[in-house]
Amino acid sequence: MNKSRPLECDRLFFSMEGFFIILEIAHALLSMRKNENDYKGGSCICSTAMNKRDISFPVHSVQDWEKSAEAALKGKPLHSIHKKTIDGIHINPLYTDRPEIPEYHPARTWKSQSGWKIAQRVNGHHPGEALSRFETELKKGTEVISAEQFEHWTAADAEKALNLLENPHVYLISKETAAGWHESLLSSAKQIEGVFGIDAHSSLTGDKSHENWFKPWAQLDESQPALRTIPLTAVHWHNEGAGIVEELAVVLSQAAEWVETAESFGWDSQKTFSKMHASFSTGSSFFSEIAKIRAFRVLWKHFVSHYGTGQSITIGSETSAFTKSSQDQHVNLLRAGNEAFAAVLAGVDYLYTAPHEQSADLSSQAFRAARNLQLILKEEMFLQHIQDPAGGSYYIEHLTKELAQKAWEQFCDMQQRGAYSALVKNGWLQKKVDEVWHSRNHDVRKRKTTIVGMNRYAEVSKNVTPANNRRTIGQSWDQLIRRVHQEKTRSVSLVTMGELKDYKPRADFVKGVFAAAGVKVDENDHKADVLIACGSNDIYKEHLPNFLSAKNRHQKLFAAGKVQDVYPDLDGSVYEGLDMIDFLERVLFEGKGEEDNA
Secondary structure (H helix, E strand, O other): OOOOOOOOOOOOOOOHHHHHHHHHHHHHHHHOOOOHHHHOHHHOOOOOOOOHHHOOOOOOOHHHHHHHHHHHOOOOOHHHHOEEOOOOOEEOOOOOOOOOOOOOOHHHHOOOOOOOEEOOOEOOOOHHHHHHHHHHHHHHOOOOEOEOOOOOOOHHHHHHHHOOOOOOEEEEEEOOOOHHHHHHHHHOOOOOEEEEEEOHHHHHHOOOOHHHHHHHHHHHHHHOOOEEOEEEEOHHHHHOOOOHHHHHHHHHHHHHHHHHHHHHOOOOHHHHHHOEEEEEEEOOOHHHHHHHHHHHHHHHHHHHHOOOOOOOOEEEEEEOOOOOOOOOOHHHHHHHHHHHHHHHHHOOOEEEOOOOOOOOOOOOHHHHHHHHHHHHHHHHOOHHHOOOOOOOOHHHHHHHHHHHHHHHHHHHHHHHHOOHHHHHHOOHHHHHHHHHHHHHHHHHHOOOOOOEOOOEOOOOOOOOOOOOOOOOOOHHHHHHHHHHHHOOOOOEEEEEOOOHHHHHHHHHHHHHHHHHOOOOOEEOOOOOOEEEEEOOHHHHHHHHHHHHHHOOOOOEEEEEOOOOOOOOOOOEEEOOOOOHHHHHHHHHOOOHHHHHOO
8 A cells, every 4th residue: 555645534524724724723813812911810821830720721702713714714705614415414614512412312322331242244155164264253353153145054054153152142134034044043042142134125125025024033032032133224225325314214214114014913012123123334424424323323212212112222333335445445444444433433232344355255364454443443442441432522413413303304204105115116215315326426526525546546557347236436437447448548648838836736636537547648748649738827828829729630639727718629628626537538538439540
């Protein structure tokens, strides 16, 4: 990994620009105290006669801060540093108080014990291989039995896995029936804890009748009452590009449908809720992801109160597959660490951190690093001993409240339209999520959302991944990289104008854009198919008109900077905020064959 490039913590609250603004504001606030009397008496901050407990600072109002902020912004309006999330929540640059404490504040719904279970999933070409890996994983820090593709295990294989722990704890969520595991759990003399079942998205929208799902739950309830057998899930929709509001709403919608269904088979709501577990993927928006889990606790308390119960729920999380990049995959390790940290601060009960290389097996460095991320959070940062570590943060408290309100409104809207399974089958929910996905993709194409190693700070050499239908945050860039690799592209060269200081900023910008597509651009090769002028606006006035008239008629000429309105004979221009995928496809491919044959 190139250590000279910035590390990524996607969409952090403050940018470096914001950091310097805060410094300027702090300096301006301190400079307000011009009166010498401020340094006398009880408010003295430098007197050696007073101990540290007597040190105090003058109080300033929010209006003082706003005035200083406007001065630091040098003419930009204050609202220019306000942000809006994909969920429509406005983020202020400063929070000075906590929101009104609602009846169902997260602090009142927090689990009684801190800590979480490390739930690293193992896989293998056959159950024997997976069993061997189970044994190794449990010795190295994994705390529960969790696996990929366990549906076709025999009961004997499952029993061997359960015997690896004196007090077995499982975390096994699948998309189809796991008959061997079900049989082993039914016959086991041990009392087993954890989560075992088919995720609610699959069970509610599959071909089997609800009765076929309910019977195994009822059987397991008799033999293994501590198991939670109804895993609600937002993972599917997260990986489709849904926003946090949609994720929270679909989990409540799944819960509502299963409560109603279970009642028809004789279970009351208290019994059904006691069997539920909620699983999420944790994305890269650090503070919003913390607020998501905290908001879910608020929503759950409010939701179950409508059924006259206060039944709690366990929560599991996994690092997001949607946010991972196919390029410069070591940055995925940073993303996974960011996501795991957010999940732990939010207070999940189970956590799976995926390897930064998606094809990695258990023996690889990637899988070991994924496990060690959790061990560091648990054993070296001591986060397992802290309850609600994010509580009291004005920013996170506001985010929590606003996400909970928006998600409840979304849930109520969904309930009016129909049950969860109906909304999936008639396409309404997919259409709703697609709108969010297209908004995300739009921001990535324009580089408004940065993906380190993909659309910014990218290496020219690329990993060319096979085509697949799975959505990721960098999907559009992956598709472009595959096309560049498979098809012949035009040759591209920069035309630098003026001195180094005139052209370097725009030349570096253009090189970065093309590097994201896996294209290395030359400099001052005037025979290239496409020329891109780089210089200052003043230099353009001097050189660009002459260059336009002198270029070969088959050559395309673009310019760096938003200058096409000034020079309409240009074939285009490239500047920050442009749809870069569209620009690159136009430059590298459009009309190439016709000109080549001329």
